Amino acid sequence: MSDTIIWTEKYRPKDFSDVRGQDAIVSKVKAFVEQKNLPHLLFAGPAGVGKSSLALVVAKQLFKDSWRENFLELNASDERGIDVVRVKVKDFARTKSIGDVPFKIIFLDECDALTKEAQQALRRTMENYTNTCRFILAANYSSKILDPIQSRCAVFRFKPLPKEDVINIINKVEKNESLVIDDNAKEALYIVSEGDCRRVENILQSCSAVDKNITEELVFSLASFAQPKEIKGILETAINGDFINARKGLLDVMLRYGLSGLDLIKQIQKEVWNLSIDNRKKVSLVDKCGEIEFRMVEGADEFVQLEALLACFSSAEE
Template sequence: MKEGCGIKEEIWIEKYRPVSLEDVVGQEEIVKRLKSYVRSRNVPHLLFSGPPGVGKTAAAISMVRELYGQEWRGNFIELNASDERGIDVVRHKVKDFARTAPLGGAEFKVIFLDEADALTSDAQSALRRTMERYSSICRFVLSCNYSSKIIEPIQSRCAVYRFRSLSDEAVGERMKKIAEAEGVEVTEGGMGAIVYVARGDMRKAINALQAASLMEGTVTEETIYQITATARPEEIRELLAAALAGKFTQARSLLDDLLLVQGLSGEDVIIQIHRQMMSLMDSDDLSATTSVRLMDRIGEIDFRMTEGANERIQLEALLAYFALAGSER
């Protein structure tokens, strides 16, 4: 599509995807290890685990690019295990690629299985044998959000790297570079809002910046919160302060504004309440005992909502509990 349609021609996530290990931010120790593999051209099977949007896929593809140069696509295949999670994908696609010889004089080929924790137990068991049988000409890189969902025999065959959430500084620095490259003006509050809603997820940050840039010439704090369906931190603070002060009716009115006017889901609200509770605990506004009780109740309400309970009733029950706890302080 053309820019005249109001839509940029490129999705910025793909446009600014790292092409070398130097471009992967916030994972310095892991990048250092991967560079040593590239230099020695001796790569073990790898297992990358961590939250979404922190550079797992980018690190894997960047390593392969540096290993093979311009011919990297001939010795690399990427499969998303969440699309095809059964044993057939291992028996056919993975095995067929693994058994063929590397191209261009390469020592080995690389198979990248993204979201490998979505593979069934049978598929993982079949993958274990394939990894063992073709290890002389093929290396496996597995990416997952939860390493506990990968069976132990596979974990023991891999060098495990745990990616952490990106720091606010790393996200902010990369967003400033992208905004400058795209000619987008971002206010200081807008940049702070991008970092807040991203929560260490670079994909979410880039998406927020691009979407906001299409709405207005200057990206502001208000625009970011609007397009990401996120409440301002001060709104959540006001909600909790009213509840803890025993003003249940006022707190309920503020909750109605978040759910009905701003259109937030119950899950969005409970996550932001949890984040704000951490700030309250750090500021010593609550006693240790009260903080523990409130955090326990937040977890219980979150579980109930996950199980299908009515969001509004559960959140109002949480505010009522906050009001009771506040009166006992």
């Protein structure tokens, strides 16, 4: 019977030792939990690196069997406005914690989606319930969180997982799910994940639905990510002056992998560094990528912009 549980939940860390690649953070947070004394925490960092997982581990280790009664998870970007957050927090904080820990935990995810005013309200809420509740806030960028909130929290900056840890996670899933993943495919998974484990596990799960034998090609085709060597080939064609074929190649890659113009720009920008042209040209092409990306974000026609970028590669060689 094929399982329907989503792998990101199936492989969610259950204990501190399962949270990989964030050792310095984990050891500090673990010490708080062992002392049963926790300041407010702010977890900052990109998606899929263990912020929510660590918050859950804290709750489970601190409260054991009664963690569900003592842990409230809210998503700032889901809840319509800070008022909803305030009401839910108030309801939750009104009753005492169950067990021997004198506080409950409120985990508020995606705090950087809150407006300044909402954050001000959050700050007051944190102050009001400081005797009975500890807040764990998560955000992509700590710079988007008001200083007075940051200064009330111990701030931890999560990083994308290093390659070694991503590969370890892949190996674990491979064994558990009886997959066969060759080394090139593992490398590809690391490239497309950029250290985001949620992405790794999601791509692996979609790959496994197609074939238990996972190859580089399968990974790239399901990840909305062209093979880096194909992008490099297109750029080299352009640099060699064959603009028409480069343009054809680009369109082909775009359609085959279902890429948006923005996906492509990101990949092109990475490949510039692997071209054999002199460094000053690389710098000016990367600069151009930035400009084109900005125009696309502002709504310019994707294909016109990509062509303009390719034209710059074609005239890069003289």
